[in-house]
Amino acid sequence: MSAQERDAAGRDVTTTVTALPTDRLRPNDYNPNRMTKAEFAELVEEVRHLGRLPKPVVVRSAEDGYLIVDGEHGWRAATEVGLVEIACEVIEADDFEAMRQTYKRNQHGTHDRVALGHMFRRMLEERGLSNRELAKEINVSEGTVRNALLFAEAADLRNRYARGTGAGSWSPESDWYFKDLTVRQARLYVALPEDIRDKWLSARCPDDWGLPEGVVWEHLDDLVYYAEKLASTGIAKVLERGAWAESAKKAYELLMWRGEHRRLVEDIDAYIRPVVDLHPKTPTHVQILERLPI
Structure with missing residues (x-):
């Protein structure tokens, strides 16, 4: 027939x-x-x-x-x-049409977010499409495509980390830290520096980092940078569960202080260096100020 x-x-x-x-x-x-x-x-x-x-x-x-x-x-x-x-x-x-049909015929079913992102990535590469063009092809919002790709990217990073630690084979379903990530958490996970993103994930993905509401997303880039610097100097042992918030709080303090004195210290590395030099003691703002190149 x-x-x-x-x-x-x-x-x-x-x-x-x-x-x-x-x-x-x-x-x-x-x-x-x-x-x-x-x-x-x-x-x-x-x-x-x-x-x-x-x-x-x-x-x-x-x-x-x-x-x-x-x-x-x-x-x-x-x-x-x-x-x-x-x-x-x-x-x-x-190949492209087969994947399109797979999605089209199960659009309202249950999807593995990571596998869906990998399939969308293959479809983009197959036809050289943009996210918007693919969304139009499969009749979904561009955000649906973007979020699926985000989870695929996050899974690739997590898998790389698992291999590096000798954890062996890895899957999103078996990783209880990873499998319940929200879109917002996945976005933050991808944005974090390589040295600390999995430490943050192991700390059960605190959305607010123990900071005032809205601060994380307003100052994400700076917070990530400071948190990475602090983690690398050992000022906060973020590997220990529960210590992440303390690291973030300290990073936030540094961020706010620098914001108020930006004209005095334009170079971020010059600002962070006194913190490193004063390790292992957590420096006060006065001690930092005394060592700044101003």
Whole structure:
């Protein structure tokens, strides 16, 4: 049975529904769709009861059989039940269109935020699109694309850190520090310097850093810089849980003091140097002032 659909460019695409051997299908390597164990168990029971899948699996031709575009969980359920063949909708699609179809057909389902970001990144590279152009292609806001890419970037950084510490294989689902990050926290995680972003994450991502409301986001760049300097000198042992806020508070004090004396000290490094020189004692503002090059 054949039908007509339209691809991202509005062209007519012929699709064919046919029965295919279950063992000739394989999953793609970008699928961001997720299903809980309970949901999958329900699907398996439904397939067992019906003796077939509730709807066809969407596939495209591949050298060694067929690559699943949509319906991986259905295919896995059919395999578990022992179905020899299943109904499949065969479409003609390149890599970009296959990923677009994967997202389009599951737009209101549950997505792994990191996997979705990686898929969007591949789609951007495949066609050389901007975030705005990709958003238009898949009919979502530019913010949806940007946030997904943000989580992918954060995951890449966290994975690099895990490898560096010898933690072995890493996944967002197994990292309880990482898996519940909000968009705001992910943005801050990416913005933080390499030496301290994972220390902040291990401190359970304090949004306010123990500072007055609004200060962090208003002065983020300066706070990050000062916190990094303080951490590198050991003034605050931010590796110890609970100590991050103390480091941030000190950074905030330095930031506010410099803001009031900016005309006296224009160079940030010159301002930080007395703090480093006075380590390990935490200097007072008077001690800092005495050592400034003014």
